[in-house]
Amino acid sequence: MVAVYIFGRTGVPKNHLLMGNYMDLSDALLKGRRGRGLLLDVLISGDDEATRKLSRAVRDASYRLAKRRGDGVARFPRSEEDDVLVNTAELMQEHLAKLVAKVPVPTITAELLREALGRTVDEAVYWEPPHAEDVIFSDPALVEALAPVAQLVNESGILQNWVARSKNDNQWSLHWRGEDSDSVWEPGLSPVSQQLEAWKSELLATEHRNRRDLKKSAMNAGSGVWWSNPPGGLFRTFGTFDDGAPIGLYCQEDGYGWREASIQRIKPVISKPIFHVEGSEHWIELCRKYPADVSAGRRGSWYQLSGRDGLWVQPDWRAVARDFDGVHLGLPAYLSAAGEELRVSDNYSSIIAGWNPDETYWFTDRVNFTGNEQFWVVEDQRNNEGWSLQKAEGQN
Numbered sequence: 001m002v003a004v005y006i007f008g009r010t011g012v013p014k015n016h017l018l019m020g021n022y023m024d025l026s027d028a029l030l031k032g033r034r035g036r037g038l039l040l041d042v043l044i045s046g047d048d049e050a051t052r053k054l055s056r057a058v059r060d061a062s063y064r065l066a067k068r069r070g071d072g073v074a075r076f077p078r079s080e081e082d083d084v085l086v087n088t089a090e091l092m093q094e095h096l097a098k099l100v101a102k103v104p105v106p107t108i109t110a111e112l113l114r115e116a117l118g119r120t121v122d123e124a125v126y127w128e129p130p131h132a133e134d135v136i137f138s139d140p141a142l143v144e145a146l147a148p149v150a151q152l153v154n155e156s157g158i159l160q161n162w163v164a165r166s167k168n169d170n171q172w173s174l175h176w177r178g179e180d181s182d183s184v185w186e187p188g189l190s191p192v193s194q195q196l197e198a199w200k201s202e203l204l205a206t207e208h209r210n211r212r213d214l215k216k217s218a219m220n221a222g223s224g225v226w227w228s229n230p231p232g233g234l235f236r237t238f239g240t241f242d243d244g245a246p247i248g249l250y251c252q253e254d255g256y257g258w259r260e261a262s263i264q265r266i267k268p269v270i271s272k273p274i275f276h277v278e279g280s281e282h283w284i285e286l287c288r289k290y291p292a293d294v295s296a297g298r299r300g301s302w303y304q305l306s307g308r309d310g311l312w313v314q315p316d317w318r319a320v321a322r323d324f325d326g327v328h329l330g331l332p333a334y335l336s337a338a339g340e341e342l343r344v345s346d347n348y349s350s351i352i353a354g355w356n357p358d359e360t361y362w363f364t365d366r367v368n369f370t371g372n373e374q375f376w377v378v379e380d381q382r383n384n385e386g387w388s389l390q391k392a393e394g395q396n
Contacts, residue, residue, distance in 0.1 A: 025159050028279075028336035029150040030143050033134040035335035037120035039149045040137060042113070046106045054099045061096060062132035069129065093139040100145040108156040110242055117357070118250040124339055126226040126353040127301045162247065163331050166239030166358050171266055172246040173237050173369075178260035187235045192365050196318040199231040203292060210296035218309035223300035227354030228314040230327065230361040237266060237360045247331075247358045249376060249387045254354070259378040261387075269366035270325040278330040280337040283315075283352055286327075287344045292316035302351050306341040313348040321363035328360040 029035035044055045106112065123131060136142065153159065173187065206225055213221040238248040246263055277283050295311040303309055320327060334357035342350045375390040 023160055023163070023332070024154060025332055025335070026147070026150040026154045028332040029153060030147060032336040032338060032340055033130065033138065034120045034124060034338050036137045036143065036146060037123060037134065038113070038116045038335065039146045039153065040133065041116035041119050042108070042153065043100065043103055043105060043146070043149050045112060045116070046104065048104065050099070050102045050104065054103050057096055057099055058133060058136070061136055065132040065135060071129070093136070093141050096136070097141045097145040100142065105149055105152050108152055108158065110158050113153065113158050114241055114250055121251040121253055121357060122255070124253045126305050126339060126351065127223060128304050130305060130339070159331065162239065162241060162358070166330070169267065170239050171237035171360065172240060172263045173235060173266045174246060174248050175262045176258045176260070177262060178258065180256040181258060187233055188365070188367065189233060192234060192321065192363055195231045195233050196321055200316070200318045203294065203297070206297040207294065213299060214296055218299055218303035221300035221303065223304060225297045226301035228351060229354040230317040235266065235268070235362040235367050237362070238356070239358050244389070245376065245387050248356055251356050253356055261376050262373050263376060264369050264373045265371045267368045267370055268325065268362050268364050269368065270364060272323060272325040274326045274328055274360070275320065275324045276328045276330060277333045279333050280340070280342050282333065283337060283350065284342055284344050286315040286320065287313050287350045290316045290319040305339065305351065308341055308349060311348045313344055313350050325364045326360050326362045329355045329357065331357045334358070
């Protein structure tokens with residue numbers, strides 16, 4: 001079933017499975033590497049001995065896996081206990097699962113989840129093998145061990161509240177400021193139709209330029225292009241956390257560590273539906289209905305990520321824009337499907353890459369800015385960096 005409905009009309013999409021007043025996100029958290037990364041981050045945020053022991057064991061197992069597959073890694077033990085761990089036999093997944101079960105889950109708070117979400121987004125990579133931790137915690141025994149953490153996060157209702165806040169009247173555009181922001185492509189500098197035409201032309205040119213790579217082993221195929229999101233010059237928006245900070249302030253894949261931003265609420269004028277990707281099945285539906293073959297251009301990069309040597313497809317955003325005024329990647333879909341191989345057909349797969357959670361790309365030029373522009377900065381608060389509202393336009 002295609003997830004198509006007007007943005008934010010009911011707050012919670014009808015296709016979600018509801019438990020009480022909230023949708024059940026346990027499966028989404030356990031299904032994808034970004035969701036499991038969030039759970040692990042939550043679990044090791046404590047400061048008790050069981051947590052420290054698990055953290056050391058995870059670091060040791062990750063180092064050993066990275067070393068075996070030839071990653072350029074180094075290990076510098078800082079204590080006698082670390083030395084023992086480095087020189088012991090390889091830690092098995094079952095042993096890690098037992099350590100996970102012994103760690104007391106910390107109290108689930110909005111701040112804890114926001115920090116964990118930001119870190120798991122920051123660690124996303126699509127142009128090289130997945131991080132060793134991502135591989136380790138895809139093991140069924142460890143997925144099962146994380147299930148109680150997922151249940152507690154789900155029962156907190158915090159993630160569901162963030163999902164429900166992503167409504168049509170709560171969409172915010174970001175403009176990065178300060179150091180390393182000059183190269184960021186500004187939205188709306190050219191009409192949507194021109195951007196989509198240029199995007200499709202570049203995609204076809206990339207496929208043509210790399211078509212000879214299809215005859216090579218994927219290990220020897222060129223890599224470079226790895227993203228599957230729409231053109232960066234389109235207007236993009238996010239919903240907000242409880243404090244009014246857009247989710248994109250904390251959650252940026254392949255970001256540059258920006259520390260200053262201005263934000264403003266926008267309200268696009270929409271005449272067509274918004275396509276909501278709330279799970280892998282919705283992305284697959286886009287790929288089937290609006291296919292763009294990207295086998296030559298993405299094969300080298302996505303082989304590194306997935307280990308799959310085959311044909312690849314992604315949505316043709318120019319074609320999607322004929323039927324929709326925007327496409328939204330919901331938080332549940334990001335946690336469960338970003339970076340995963342999604343089987344589209346017997347021959348083709350796809351990967352959601354380069355997106356940020358709760359990000360909407362707009363295929364319309366009719367965008368209205370409403371309210372005052374706000375300025376946010378990163379401040380060191382008790383040694384924990386966080387974004388703070390600095391001032392609103394017109395304020396002293």
